[in-house]
Amino acid sequence: MKKQILDLRITRAEEVGAQCVLLKAKPVEGRLPVCCPGQFAQLRVDAPDVFLRRPISIHDVEGDEISFLVQMVGEGTQWLGALQAGDTLNAVLPLGHGFTVQTGNEVALLVGGGVGVAPLLYLGKQLKANGIRPVYLLGARTKELLLRLDAFREVGEVFVTTEDGSMGEKGFVTQHSVLGCNENGEMETLPARVMVYTCGPKPMMNAVARLARERNLPCEVSLENRMACGVGACLCCVEETADGHNRCVCTEGPVFDASELKI
């Protein structure tokens, strides 16, 4: 898959939740290259105090329109969040190694926390297109921080947890009753063979990966280590994997099989 440096024009910019913006954009010229779920783009920021691009996961692709879900946490993402329809945005994409869309399983469980839900929308659509039923389990601290539930509901069934109980079940995603087991340790709601995908805060992903391991379920984890180049040149974004090696998240990841990581 050839990587491109592409000028995008913002087609829609919309506030989502308390601190996030949904950006939709199309190439100023030409076509959007084929992007896979779990891949990301390096977005150029033209703010005076920002030097590096910002790696942002691909939230959705519809024809030539790509969307990003951006949480405004620092100057770079605040600049991105201030973009308006008609503005241009320079992107390097598609980057990284995305999720495995594994056929053979009937159901996939997609577990997201906070802005980590971003790559799971496009993933769910691709799973569905491959005959796999996506089931979402989405968590946040409070209901204001749950993002785009309506969009997720269009793709699959959605279960929700909030830490304060303001929506869905109170607690962490791993405590949700949809994951409940009977006295024989078999899951009651979900089939025994389910592929788990997760993206969100690291403690949440670790908990999800541990749960998947306990139940012998395959699990893929999307990391968001701090990056500079995004193309495997600088080796700043490495993750130390279970075999003791530092692996490059921007090219070998950001999606890894959970069994490869130190969890």
Next chain:
Amino acid sequence: MADLKTNIGGLELRNPVMTASGTFGYGLEFEDFVDLSRLGGIVVKGTTLNPREGNPYPRMAETAGGMLNCVGLQNKGVDYFCEQIYPRVKDMDTNVVVNVSGSSVEDYAECARRIGELENIPAIELNISCPNVRQGGMAFGVTAAGAASVVKAVRQAYPKTLIVKLSPNVTDVTEIARAVEAEGADAVSLINTLMGMAIDAERRRKVLSIGTGGLSGPAVKPVALRMVYQVARAVKIPVVGLGGIMTATDAVEFLLAGASAVEIGTANFIDPSVTVKVVEGIEAYLDRHGFRSVKDIIGILD
């Protein structure tokens, strides 16, 4: 159209634009963005005799006008380079220069000797200036005697073009440059990163895993220009200038300061196609000012 050809220590370059080690991978990572045959050369990732895992994460901090890194020379070693990488880069239509590092004089010499056996690698850049490794690296590059000892050993082991990459973390860079020239270096390149630090005030913690890192990006350019200017006047061998080059104008400034070629580093992260734009911009500059050759502007400051 001006002639862009230049020469560094016997190595002919079609133009003065190369890439800086550690910012361009093995060139392969940038093939989607850059026609490598348009570049004077590429300097590939720092290679050591034995594999190195580098430093723990986090390794990077963004700073005003630049970034700090403490990668620490992560690489799979010279055997891996020779067996796995060399076959993929040997037919690139550009000069592929290998950045060689080590933790002892013997390691440097042996690594250089191994690279010297590779027919299509016409030069090495000897890294005696990495600030992110505890043993070797910059330890050799901050004293004239240390620098001389490494270059002397490598010179005996390596017959082709030997470029020595100098550290800016010294009191007098010209002293080191003269020392490596005396031991037979064919050229020097400078500057490697400036040692710095980042602190997270909210969490009251160091940002980088080892506390310190090397600063690169436009923030270091004035320091780099000054050092290139000083070294170009102190030695007779060619100087390769680098440090914060983002544009063709930046590159021209280094040439005027006395550099015979330049390397582009951190700018590749912001615009992966920047190198070709710099080549085109230097050519346009020469044409606009009526210079027939890039050699006509090297070190011509009054």
